[in-house]
Amino acid sequence: xxxxxxDTARIRAARRVIDPVFLDTPLYxxxxxxxxxxxxxxxKLETANPIRSFKARxxxxxxxxxxxRASRAVVCAxxxxxxxxxxxxxxxxxxxxxxxxxxxxTRVKLDRIRALGAGLELVxxxxxxxxxxxxxxxxxxxxxxxxxxxxxETCEGAATIGLELVxxxxxxxxxxxxxxxxxxxxxxxHVLKAMAPGVEVICVQPLGAPAxxxxxRQRRVVTTDSADTIADGVAGRYPIPAVLDDLLxxxxxxxxxxxxxxVAGMRLLLDHAGLxxxxxxxxxxxxxxxxxxxxxxxHVVTIVCGSNVxxxxxxxxxxxxxxxxxx
Amino acid sequence: xxxxxxDTARIRAARRVIDPVFLDTPLYxxxxxxxxxxxxxxxKLETANPIRSFKARxxxxxxxxxxxRASRAVVCAxxxxxxxxxxxxxxxxxxxxxxxxxxxxTRVKLDRIRALGAGLELVxxxxxxxxxxxxxxxxxxxxxxxxxxxxxETCEGAATIGLELVxxxxxxxxxxxxxxxxxxxxxxxHVLKAMAPGVEVICVQPLGAPAxxxxxRQRRVVTTDSADTIADGVAGRYPIPAVLDDLLxxxxxxxxxxxxxxVAGMRLLLDHAGLxxxxxxxxxxxxxxxxxxxxxxxHVVTIVCGSNVxxxxxxxxxxxxxxxxxx
Numbered sequence: 001x002x003x004x005x006x007d008t009a010r011i012r013a014a015r016r017v018i019d020p021v022f023l024d025t026p027l028y029x030x031x032x033x034x035x036x037x038x039x040x041x042x043x044k045l046e047t048a049n050p051i052r053s054f055k056a057r058x059x060x061x062x063x064x065x066x067x068x069r070a071s072r073a074v075v076c077a078x079x080x081x082x083x084x085x086x087x088x089x090x091x092x093x094x095x096x097x098x099x100x101x102x103x104x105x106t107r108v109k110l111d112r113i114r115a116l117g118a119g120l121e122l123v124x125x126x127x128x129x130x131x132x133x134x135x136x137x138x139x140x141x142x143x144x145x146x147x148x149x150x151x152x153e154t155c156e157g158a159a160t161i162g163l164e165l166v167x168x169x170x171x172x173x174x175x176x177x178x179x180x181x182x183x184x185x186x187x188x189x190h191v192l193k194a195m196a197p198g199v200e201v202i203c204v205q206p207l208g209a210p211a212x213x214x215x216x217r218q219r220r221v222v223t224t225d226s227a228d229t230i231a232d233g234v235a236g237r238y239p240i241p242a243v244l245d246d247l248l249x250x251x252x253x254x255x256x257x258x259x260x261x262x263v264a265g266m267r268l269l270l271d272h273a274g275l276x277x278x279x280x281x282x283x284x285x286x287x288x289x290x291x292x293x294x295x296x297x298x299h300v301v302t303i304v305c306g307s308n309v310x311x312x313x314x315x316x317x318x319x320x321x322x323x324x325x326x327x
Numbered sequence: 328x329x330x331x332x333x334d335t336a337r338i339r340a341a342r343r344v345i346d347p348v349f350l351d352t353p354l355y356x357x358x359x360x361x362x363x364x365x366x367x368x369x370x371k372l373e374t375a376n377p378i379r380s381f382k383a384r385x386x387x388x389x390x391x392x393x394x395x396r397a398s399r400a401v402v403c404a405x406x407x408x409x410x411x412x413x414x415x416x417x418x419x420x421x422x423x424x425x426x427x428x429x430x431x432x433t434r435v436k437l438d439r440i441r442a443l444g445a446g447l448e449l450v451x452x453x454x455x456x457x458x459x460x461x462x463x464x465x466x467x468x469x470x471x472x473x474x475x476x477x478x479x480e481t482c483e484g485a486a487t488i489g490l491e492l493v494x495x496x497x498x499x500x501x502x503x504x505x506x507x508x509x510x511x512x513x514x515x516x517h518v519l520k521a522m523a524p525g526v527e528v529i530c531v532q533p534l535g536a537p538a539x540x541x542x543x544r545q546r547r548v549v550t551t552d553s554a555d556t557i558a559d560g561v562a563g564r565y566p567i568p569a570v571l572d573d574l575l576x577x578x579x580x581x582x583x584x585x586x587x588x589x590v591a592g593m594r595l596l597l598d599h600a601g602l603x604x605x606x607x608x609x610x611x612x613x614x615x616x617x618x619x620x621x622x623x624x625x626h627v628v629t630i631v632c633g634s635n636v637x638x639x640x641x642x643x644x645x646x647x648x649x650x651x652x653x654x
Contacts, residue, residue, distance in 0.1 A: 026353065026376065028375065032442070035439065045375050052601055112359065115359070307601035
């Protein structure tokens with residue numbers, strides 16, 4: 001049993017708090033993908049819900065705990081998916097939700113945050129600047145700050161995906177998990193290591209935003225000066241020490257993939273699985289494409305974690321011919 | 328309680344036979360669609376499974392009953408989705424499956440039927456010719472013929488979708504159901520009329536393939552000389568009398584929609600819900616687009632029944648500008 005910050009009994013209890021619309025998501029083998037990948041591939045699909053990502057599993061916990069408090073205000077920084085999730089979970093509990101995002105964030109994510117009734121503050125700079133600003137707002141206003149991957153609710157929420165995987169009587173060898181702040185990887189990884197320790201946990205991050213992967217490899221926090229990837233959902237630069245500690249306990253490997261592989265993964269998922277995914281959700285397929293020998297003959301689960309894309313950017317990615325994409 | 332050929336207790340029992348990968352599919356409100364449609368819209372998503380359509384709910388019943396018999400051979404005609412489903416359900420029970428399809432059927436559907444190990448026989452002419460040929464094979468070889476919408480298993484399987492809708496404690500006013508052979512409409516319609524009689528059941532068919540809708544309106548079987556629609560999954564010409572009898576008992580209305588509305592529906596589902604759908608699965612959205620006043624302010628569920636599309640045709644449909652599509 002890994003000694004992470006997570007606790008399996010608490011994760012099970014979390015299932016009773018999360019709106020069922022986000023739970024028990026489809027898990028199915030997708031044979032049409034397999035000739036192109038050389039292994040058995042199952043999809044855990046986290047996009048068929050009101051916010052098109054897994055993030056509400058965590059914000060449901062945050063919001064339900066806040067709903068009992070005197071202060072009903074909450075702020076988070078978000079590349080767009082956490083913000084939508086917190087807006088959705090907060091709206092139904094009449095919380096006052098503020099989301100801070102980069103002015104460069106994916107437009108449709110910002111539009112959806114506004115449409116869900118949250119206050120949206122845009123900052124110049126990248127997601128790390130949004131994190132700083134959100135923390136400042138929380139301090140100044142004395143309200144709850146939700147820090148993705150640091151706050152245990154975000155990890156426990158993501159970890160409920162792990163429970164669904166192990167409860168499916170797993171026949172799989174490996175789970176591929178998009179690595180951003182680390183909530184998804186440490187959450188799902190904790191459950192797998194606790195309940196299905198034979199299953200390999202592989203985290204996947206873009207080469208252009210490698211901070212947490214480099215940190216995992218060096219066993220100490222490594223920051224980067226910039227992040228350059230289309231996978232906006234995982235483009236962090238400042239790993240959180242406590243999250244790295246957990247990741248070191250649960251990840252068997254952390255790999256980096258090229259932008260062109262992410263695009264090829266999105267295209268495969270569209271053409272052979274009929275799935276629209278955002279770049280972060282194609283990281284697992286990208287990892288297989290970059291190292292077919294490693295996965296040959298194995299049964300791999302990839303968590304399709306979000307599908308919030310700008311339509312024009314998406315069509316540009318998936319319909320361009322592969323040689324137009326440079327890493 | 329409608330006196331159809333279906334029985335609610337048998338439908339409930341069917342859930343225990345169908346592989347769980349096809350059951351309890353996502354049902355969720357999709358607010359991003361709503362500004363474009365003027366009503367509250369929920370999606371019942373039948374595409375996130377190994378065959379990307381609802382059809383395996385029925386073929387699981389067919390195949391499990393055949394698995395106990397001496398004769399382990401079965402044949403069906405299919406536009407492509409029933410064939411994939413029967414191939415999938417038959418393969419795991421070691422049945423000998425033959426699928427008869429039109430040479431003009433969607434290529435990726437035919438490819439998937441072959442990949443799933445079924446024998447595939449192509450006929451010149453349309454789906455009705457395939458039905459004739461499948462019946463001839465069954466007679467000649469003395470094997471089980473699966474007739475979509477006539478065979479009660481296909482209706483009971485589809486009807487399990489209805490159970491999931493009513494078990495969700497429905498807040499919806501209307502369910503929009505693609506109308507082809509009629510299994511989906513009579514199955515879901517039976518359960519709704521039996522268990523949630525206040526919910527309106529509206530069937531939707533393309534103007535270019537209107538045979539069952541015309542039959543419902545005239546309360547007698549009306550055949551057509553041709554079917555001309557991109558919605559290949561519902562392009563029948565010869566309604567089955569027993570199915571029409573049931574449809575007359577459960578449908579509140581049957582409407583016809585233009586091809587350009589089907590394309591507009593596919594595009595809305597892609598751009599605002601992130602869903603790839605085949606044309607038949609966009610019929611419900613098309614019906615709203617053609618009669619916004621009728622649905623204004625109501626809560627409508629549309630069953631997204633399949634996503635098997637040829638990639639090139641799909642991209643042509645969804646990326647063309649609307650004025651390129653003539654009805």
